[in-house]
Amino acid sequence: xxxxxxxxxxxxxxxxxxxxxxxxxxxxxxxxxxxxxxxxxxxxxxxxxxxxxxxxxxxxxxxxxxxxxxxxxxxxxxxxxxxxxxxxxxxxxxxxxxxxxxxxxxxxxxxxxxxxxxxxxxxxxxxxxxxxxxxxxxxxxxxxxxxxxxxxxxxxxxxxxxxxxxxxxxxxxxxxxxxxxxxxxxxxxxxxxxxxxxxxxxxxxxxxxxxxxxxxxxxxxxxxxxxxxxxxxxxxxxxxxxxxxxxxxx
DNA sequence: AACCTCCGCAACCGCCAGAAA
DNA sequence: GTTTCTGGCGGTTGCGGAGGT
Numbered sequence: 564x565x566x567x568x569x570x571x572x573x574x575x576x577x578x579x580x581x582x583x584x585x586x587x588x589x590x591x592x593x594x595x596x597x598x599x600x601x602x603x604x605x606x607x608x609x610x611x612x613x614x615x616x617x618x619x620x621x622x623x624x625x626x627x628x629x630x631x632x633x634x635x636x637x638x639x640x641x642x643x644x645x646x647x648x649x650x651x652x653x654x655x656x657x658x659x660x661x662x663x664x665x666x667x668x669x670x671x672x673x674x675x676x677x678x679x680x681x682x683x684x685x686x687x688x689x690x691x692x693x694x695x696x697x698x699x700x701x702x703x704x705x706x707x708x709x710x711x712x713x714x715x716x717x718x719x720x721x722x723x724x725x726x727x728x729x730x731x732x733x734x735x736x737x738x739x740x741x742x743x744x745x746x747x748x749x750x751x752x753x754x755x756x757x758x759x760x761x762x763x764x765x766x767x768x769x770x771x772x773x774x775x776x777x778x779x780x781x782x783x784x785x786x787x788x789x790x791x792x793x794x795x796x797x798x799x800x801x802x803x804x805x806x807x808x809x810x811x812x813x
Numbered sequence: 814a815a816c817c818t819c820c821g822c823a824a825c826c827g828c829c830a831g832a833a834a
Numbered sequence: 835g836t837t838t839c840t841g842g843c844g845g846t847t848g849c850g851g852a853g854g855t
Contacts, residue, residue, distance in 0.1 A: 571825070573849090595840065611841070612824065647843060658843075663822055817855080825847075833839075 570604040574613055578603055582610055583618050591619075616659045623655030627664055635661055 574582075585601040591614055594607030603610065616622075627635070631653055638649040646658035646665075653661065 573823075593840085607840075608826095608842090609824080615842095616823070644844065659823080662844075667821060815855105818853090820852080821850095823847105823849090826845085827843105828845100829841105829843080831839105831841085834837085 568604070569606055571609070574617075578605070579613070579618060582613060586610075586614055586618070591615075616657045619657075621655055622657065627656075627668075631656065632668070635665060639665060 570578075581601045581603055582597070585597050589597060589600060591597075591611075594611040596607070598605050598607040598610045601610070605613075634653060635649060638652055642648055644662075646662045650656055650658040650661050
């Protein structure tokens with residue numbers, strides 16, 4: 564492979580767009596593959612991070628609710644810095660987000676609490692059996708990761724794209740995969756490139772999510788309430804991409 | 814109005830575990 | 835059974851914006 568330098572740093576709008584489409588096409592498992600197919604000069608790792616922390620359609624944005632704060636506090640007291648584990652109890656929140664949040668908010672709060680309340684009644688309580696919050700607030704999530712619960716595959720089929728479903732269902736050999744790479748590069752991916760570069764409004768049947776919304780600092784418009792998120796029986800991937808509204812990227 | 818400091822967040826790095834060859 | 839590869843996780847860093855002086 565030609566040794567082009569691997570890109571690092573902030574993602575561009577175009578990169579997000581490509582990644583979202585490629586993930587929608589091939590799934591969010593084989594990140595090395597996704598990185599190659601997309602033509603992004605990024606590592607699979609980087610692609611995964613971007614998807615998981617930013618592009619995933621199920622992500623919640625905006626401030627943590629009081630309930631979420633409590634939950635984070637309790638679960639952290641229980642599990643420590645197991646951020647991904649904690650994140651699974653807060654659908655729509657990523658480990659990175661919780662980690663950041665903890666650093667900036669919770670630690671401070673916890674310290675304040677420690678000072679105002681006696682230590683024995685503050686954090687230690689949550690690790691005891693008198694901790695109904697976790698069970699009562701997240702009854703069905705115990706065995707399900709966030710992605711299992713509201714993740715990609717389920718919605719993937721909901722898109723009603725047969726070819727895509729087959730791609731997911733089927734177990735791939737490496738031959739299959741490389742065949743797909745060639746096909747994808749020749750057809751769909753190049754179309755994506757072209758569509759994007761032409762700056763046209765694109766109605767891509769496989770479009771994952773409204774990429775342009777990411778840029779405005781909010782994955783989903785929170786004004787309408789968070790009800791727009793986690794609609795298991797509805798299509799979470801609005802099939803639009805209106806570049807004319809896209810804010811500039813950096 | 815300009816400068817400085819702090820905060821929030823996106824992204825990277827290194828390590829580890831599990832899967833595949 | 836061993837080695838290599840890939841993905842996941844936790845820790846850390848750096849940048850940009852907001853707020854304060």
